[in-house]
Amino acid sequence: EVHLVESGGGLVQPGKSLRLSCVTSGFTLENYAMHWVRQAPGKGLEWVSGISWNGGTTGYADSVKGRFLISRDNAKNIVHLQMNSLGPEDTAFYYCGKGRQLGMGFADFWGQGILVIVSS
Amino acid sequence: DIQMTQSPPSLSASVGDRVTITCQASQDISDYLNWYQQKPGKPPKLLIYDASNWETGVPSRFSGSGSGTDFTFTISSLQPEDVATYYCQQYDHLPLTFGGGTKVEIK
Numbered sequence: 001e002v003h004l005v006e007s008g009g010g011l012v013q014p015g016k017s018l019r020l021s022c023v024t025s026g027f028t029l030e031n032y033a034m035h036w037v038r039q040a041p042g043k044g045l046e047w048v049s050g051i052s053w054n055g056g057t058t059g060y061a062d063s064v065k066g067r068f069l070i071s072r073d074n075a076k077n078i079v080h081l082q083m084n085s086l087g088p089e090d091t092a093f094y095y096c097g098k099g100r101q102l103g104m105g106f107a108d109f110w111g112q113g114i115l116v117i118v119s120s
Numbered sequence: 121d122i123q124m125t126q127s128p129p130s131l132s133a134s135v136g137d138r139v140t141i142t143c144q145a146s147q148d149i150s151d152y153l154n155w156y157q158q159k160p161g162k163p164p165k166l167l168i169y170d171a172s173n174w175e176t177g178v179p180s181r182f183s184g185s186g187s188g189t190d191f192t193f194t195i196s197s198l199q200p201e202d203v204a205t206y207y208c209q210q211y212d213h214l215p216l217t218f219g220g221g222t223k224v225e226i227k
Binding site: 035044045050062100105 | 216
C-alpha cells in the first residue's frame with residue numbers, strides 16, 4: 001500500500017526558509033516522478049513542483065520559480081521541497097504526490113498534507 | 121502557461137441527477153487531462169486520467185470525455201457520497217495547471 005507522509009511544516013516568518021519532506025513507502029520510489037501541490041485555506045489546488053524519477057527534469061509553478069527547489073533521494077525514499085523567501089501568499093496545505101510514471105506526467109496518489117503558515 | 125477554465129464554480133443537484141462539469145484549456149492539450157475529486161479536509165483523489173480513462177476502483181458513474189481544448193466530466197447518477205469539489209488538471213505542458221474547481225452539493 002502506498003504511503004506518503006509529509007513533514008517539516010509549521011509557522012515561519014516572512015522571508016525565512018522551510019524544508020518540507022515526503023517520506024515514501026509501499027512502492028519503489030526510483031520508478032516514479034513525484035509532485036507537490038498546495039492549497040491555500042478555502043482556495044483551489046495549485047501545482048507547485050515536480051521531479052522526474054532521477055531528478056533529471058524538474059518543473060515549478062511561476063509563483064515559486066527561483067524560490068523553491070525540489071529534490072529527491074531514491075535510496076532514502078524521500079523527496080524534499082526547499083522553500084526560500086517565503087511570503088504570506090505561500091500559506092497553504094502542501095501535499096506530496098506520487099507520479100504515475102518515470103517522467104513528469106501527473107500524480108495518481110497524494111499524502112495527507114502538511115500546513116505551512118507564513119506570518120510574523 | 122496553459123489556463124484551465126472550469127465551469128460551473130458550483131452546482132446543486134438532487135440524488136440521481138446527471139451532473140456535468142466542463143473544462144476548457146487555453147491551447148490544445150490532446151488528451152493530457154485529469155479529473156480529481158477532493159472532499160473537505162482530504163487530499164485530492166484521482167478519478168479520470170488521459171481525459172477518459174477510469175482510475176482503478178472508481179465507480180462507473182463517473183466518466184470523462186473530450187480532447188484538444190474542450191473536456192467534460194459527468195456523474196451519471198449523483199450519490200450523497202459524491203459531495204466534493206472536482207478539479208481538472210492538464211499535464212501536457214509544464215507548469216501543470218488546475219481548473220478553478222467545481223463544488224458539487226446535494227439539493
